[in-house]
Amino acid sequence: MTKRKFGLGLSLVLAAGTILGACGTKDDDASTSTDSKGSGSEGTTEAVDFSLAMVTDVGGVDDKSFNQSAWEGIEAFGKENGLTKGDGGYDYLQSTSDADYITNLNNLVRRDFDIVYGIGFLMEEPIKTIAEQQPDAQLAIIDSIVDAPNVASVMFKEQEGSFLAGVAAALMSESKKIGFVGGMEIPVIERFEAGFLEGVKAVDPSIKVDVQYTGKFDDAALGKTTANRMYSSGVDIIFHAAGGTGNGVFAEAKERKTKDANANVWVIGVDSDQYAEGAVGDTNVTLTSMLKKVGTAVQNIAKETMDGKFPGGTTVTYGLAEEGVGLADSRGAIPQEILDQIDEYSKKIASGEITVPETVE
Amino acid sequence: MSNRVVNILVPVISVILGLLVGAIVMLVSGYDPIAGYSALWNGIFGDTYAIGETIRQITPYLLAGLSVAFAFRTGLFNIGVEGQLLVGWFAAAYVGIAFDLPMYIHLPFAIIAAALAGAAWAFIPGLLKAKLQVHEVIVTIMMNYIALHTTNALIKIVSDGGDNTGTINASASLKSAFFESITDYSRLHYGIFIALAMVLLMWFILDKTTTGYELKAVGFNKHASEYAGMNVNKNIILSMVISGAFAGLAGAMEALGTFQYANVKGGFTGIGFDGIAVALLGANTPLGVIFGAVLFGSLKYGALNMPNEAGIPVEIVSIVIAIIIFFVACGYVIRYFLEKATKKKEAK
Known part of the structure; x- marks a missing residue:
């Protein structure tokens, strides 16, 4: 009886060892698999060579409001241009606390997205920091103005x-x-x-x-x-x-x-x-x-950036005249x-x- | 099995079990557990940046864990670490902004201000407990809310109606250019040394001083301590004050290290509450707190990489992390089964 239990314990340890072992060597594995995914998406249809991603604030991507409309804008843009979710296409990361903004922004910049959006004024300081540390990154922030040459700011009236x-x-x-x-x-x-x-x-x-x-x-x-x-x-x-x-x-x-x-x-x-x-x-x-058409704003910036006209260092304001705000169908x-x-x-x-x-x- | 083997086996088995059950959860919800765990691993140890950020995340957990553990040793349940951390955060940021002093005065001043603020915040429940027997759990929970909204209001006053105090002066910053250069701009700061020094300090107070002996004695048995001629009330207040000072220091880590500012918060940071788990995982000993903080900090930070690299949604990640911690906390159960197995063997 004890022997069997001990055997079970041993096999458990063995199984876990295999999993842990896989973790250790996974490093290069992961990068190759993502690489192949990336090239796969480029190969299909007439996908453009452009990628975009966003970081939500603590509200999360399904807040039925601000973050969600930004993500829907990104999704729509991605589908329009034949992109897929993931590396080399479009993606988002959710933040669960204030400390996560910088990490999430950094992660996306490191994954070489052509443009990374910070959604919400809470992202102001983190975007500033990342803009300084990663001068080659193209960033955008909604609802706040960050004065840096590689940040496009979007404000709404x-x-x-x-x-x-x-x-x-x-x-x-x-x-x-x-x-x-x-x-x-x-x-x-x-x-x-x-x-x-x-x-x-x-x-x-x-x-x-x-x-x-x-x-x-x-x-x-x-x-x-x-x-x-x-x-x-x-x-x-x-x-x-x-x-x-x-x-x-x-x-x-x-x-x-x-x-x-x-x-x-x-x-x-x-x-x-x-x-x-x-x-x-x-x-x-x-x-x-x-x-508040955050999605439209996000898409407009993406389009401009894709055409090589990244509006870095400028602030775009969306009001009624620009149809950036308005009332929904009642x-x-x-x-x-x-x-x-x-x-x-x-x-x-x-x-x-x-x-x-x-x-x- | 010898005691030593059991002591090593228990945490190992519990972590492995946690990983296995977490893997099942990922499998059932249609995600690749191997990709998930490798993302977790890379999120913690993947490159110098990740390692730097992981240590950065561990720093406040260490201090929050110490805070809870210290009060626990005197038989007090300090749930107010969150609030003490918030006032410490604000105090450090305020001193960091309002004064312009040479670094060797300014930095210690800001750190001590944070510790004092946290201590003062914990003094109130300590006093109420000692003098009026008001239960510290209720008072500290309520003090958390008072701290959250008071600091929010103070930040507004300091920033003229804004929501952010602005960046602290460089002379009060724990930021480390050296760490930044070796960890590819992670936010790792010198605070980790302060946190480790506090671990030593707690060990020293508890195990090497008369005060520590008295504090522990009160924790074991209040009445016996009183009978032995110790001042129980004084020790209760002292314990809360020291505990609060640790929590205030955790706030200083955020203010002077990670964030370099204090901002208006919509809710609690969660560090103080996680500190309770850190302390309990570490059996309220200084060394145990290090273990608990490393586990919590690594998992919490590494988890951010799971949606990033493996595309697993945050919700599933939270479940997996919670399961791993759950199993680690269940170490007692595993110990029980191991001992039972040993006993049976002996009976034969």
Whole structure:
């Protein structure tokens, strides 16, 4: 009996030894296998010789919002150009903590991607560091400006899109009470808030907007309690700019809608078209979404870089005029006459007749 | 089997079992475990950069582990390492930015500021425990939240409404040009020496001084220690303060070494909580903490390379890493079976 057990133990050790042994010699193996993969993808169809990759912030690639729209942009670009996921094509790495940004960026640069994106303002310092250490790397950052010759910066005029969301909310609200749920209190999110407040004010200065910052982008439970408090106090439309925390706002609205089909609760989504998030049976609590076309921006930079015109050292700003921000299709939730009014404001902002402030006065 | 063989066999078998079960998880979810583990290996030891970064990751784990272990020896469960680390982080960064002194004054000043901040943060639960018998677990958990939001607010004040204190002055930095040159720009910094020195210090305090003896005695039996004429309350507070100082130093490693700044955080860093596991894996001994920190730091850092090189999603990687640590922590079970096997043999 003991002998058998001991034998089992020995064979276990042996098996593990083989695995561990494989680890040791794997070094060159891995590089050859990835090489062959790389050449394979180059051989198929009319794939271009261009590769791109991105690093997400802690929200993760499936945050249904900011990071996800960037990744969808990269995927779309990759498919359009016959690239495959992996080395020599397109890829992403997720960060689980602040300390991971530099490592992830470095890993991608070392894998020789032609352009590496840092998604989100949290990536500002890491991008700066990598830009210095790897002067040959081509980097891009969304939502922040990094002044380095090999970094392209992308900014959005969130306040312009949020202004339209504010107009929509003010015109649609029955209780004349509107809510705003923000993530961390950072300049980007303050632009959402400022634009939104301005939009509401433009329609009806008497409407009260309840502004709450949750301090987090990844806490849906917190978003839910915040939304619960707002709806309970008579708010009927909530605009969230809180990434994953905002999913809790949707959850609360859906819960109320499920309990009472006549409940007048609406959510305005952010970054991507969040219509799918708000589905309750046949109805939907999504009024519209404030689109921030990160994906488009990512693709534009990729195209320019592919044509040899990497916009390093410059900052591109996407506003309403550039169609970088805007409202998503409301799918009937907003009546046509209100849509027309929103459209008017949109034209005025695009033409420069109205300038929307970036900060709350 | 002799005790010595068992002592060596237990960790080896547990790591191997962890790797095997982790491999099964990868296989079942449709990924190549060999590619996965080789990516993990390369992520830890693959090149000088990886080795440098792995040591960098181990540094704060060492100190966080020491912090938890030290309090444990006095019978206190310091869950507040996370908060003490955050205040230490801020204190070090603040001193690093606000002052302009020669390096040999500035750097020690910043490091000591961090240790003092952590110590002060741990003093409160220590005092409450000693004087009012408030359980330290509750207080330290709550102090974590207070630390997170207080430091966030302070960073905003220091940076005029921004979210980042800005880079510390070079005279307060632990950054090492030498390490950078030999590890291909990894963020490895001199902090590792401080961490190792603290391991020695903890061993010295606990095993070579009267204070250490008293601290341990209180941990073994509070009432007996009191009966023997020791001041239990003083020892409880002292233990928490020293523990907090270690945690504050872990914060200094982040502020002066890895990041060179303090920034507004949406949540906890996790280092303090992982520190609990590091300490327990190491059986709350200084040497054991080194083992625990090396294991945690390597796995945590190496895991980043698994999605990068082998294309395994982060979620699966987290499960695999957790399984490996789980099995290592289960060393007791393996020891039990080994001893049972030995006993049976003897019976025959």
